Amino acid sequence: MTVKSPNFFIIGAPKCGTTSLARWLSEHPETYLSPTKEPHYYSTDLSNRRIKSESSYLSLFSGVGSAHKAIGEASTWYLYSKEAVANIERQHSGTRYIVMTRDPIEMAHSLYHHNYRVLHEDQPTFERAWKLQGEREKGKMIPAPCTEPEFLQYRQACALGSMLERLLEQVDVERVLHIPLEAMRVNAKLSINAFLLSWS
Template sequence: MKTGKQAVLAVSRTAGRLTAGARLLPSFLVVGAQRCGTTSLYRALAQHPLLLKPVLHKGVHYFDVGYDRGLAWYRAHFPLRAGAAVLAGRYGGRPRAFESSPYYLFHPLAGERIAADLPGVKLVVLVRDPVERACSAHAHELARGFETESHFEYAVELEAGRLAGAEESLRARPYSVHHSHRHHAYLARGRYAEQLDRLEPLLGRERILVLDSHEFFAEPERTYERVLEFLEVPHLGYPVFERHNGRSRPKSLPESVRRRLLDHFEVYDTRLVRWLGGDPSWRR
């Protein structure tokens, strides 16, 4: 038997499907990276009256693990065009629907699907120190029960074997889900330049905004202004900036391990310079 909340969600999804043709599709997506502040940015943007979040939850995960459900299912998650027209009249700007699913950046098929189904869409990407991101991701997956190896260093050693053949498998079976690719890619998800280079020919450099999450948390107003300018949305005041989905920091890595991982990421961090317009904060 469904709980009250599950019943409400089921009714909402059914209603959404029935009215899918009258609903918006996203104008932009926050696509990752995982554990880089995407939830905090999403909640700040959702306070803008012309930026319309999904009806039910933050991340729809259509272009990564839900693509077999079809575009009408995806569209059902977003607000009605009629409501958006009211907002346009009230605030003098075009409302834009959006969502945030951090696996989109890393999934090998998501970029192709986004480019095909959302022509003209813009992408917002956040990056952070990839060593810190890897530690945070391990703690996150461990807490959620998707990781069984409690020692970060050993989980990193297991990664190559866990992810061997994962991308090939996902391309061969496009609607499948690879558990380790989604939950155990501690180093691979921090090689941001690889993922951005895959997206660039699909969408174009001008439709991808890459932000340093350290700078976002240090100066949220400035980052918020950059995002609004990128989206061509009028500035209507600042939201309340809060940090979401944080976890207690794991014990410090031995300096030798941190140095080894920083060396691993150095070539990829160097390739981020053209996306960020300068050195990433963790390399200054």
């Protein structure tokens, strides 16, 4: 039996509501979301790839049924990755992308608190962590438990404008659904329906 491959990707950004979006989409009977969130198979330039073999990746979609029109996965660092979208386009030409964003300052603070909670960050305040970005870019002052030091570069990690520009240089705008977190907060159902209607 041939396993169907994804035709849409939630590519970011982290701390912007993607977990809620993925959960809501997965509840729709015509949508299939990979049960493993954040496989990051296509972000070959980053250290956070949970799945590295094609067979393991395709197995995430073994549960796709005949009723599923929208088949996707959510890896929120694909937008940040310089290689992910190009890798996706090579294997899934014509696929669609969902991008969630929020105020970059809010995102940076939220990312800092997440890193601190999981022990990837050891600075007691956001301000101190921000000031260390230059040293950390040189490989210094990286907390021992941190396996993803690139995600301590809060300025780069939250430069959403430049990431969106890079995405739209590679993908037609008609294939990108951009949902600001503020819009999701106001009317989540409207945002989701806008996406699902594109398959009708």
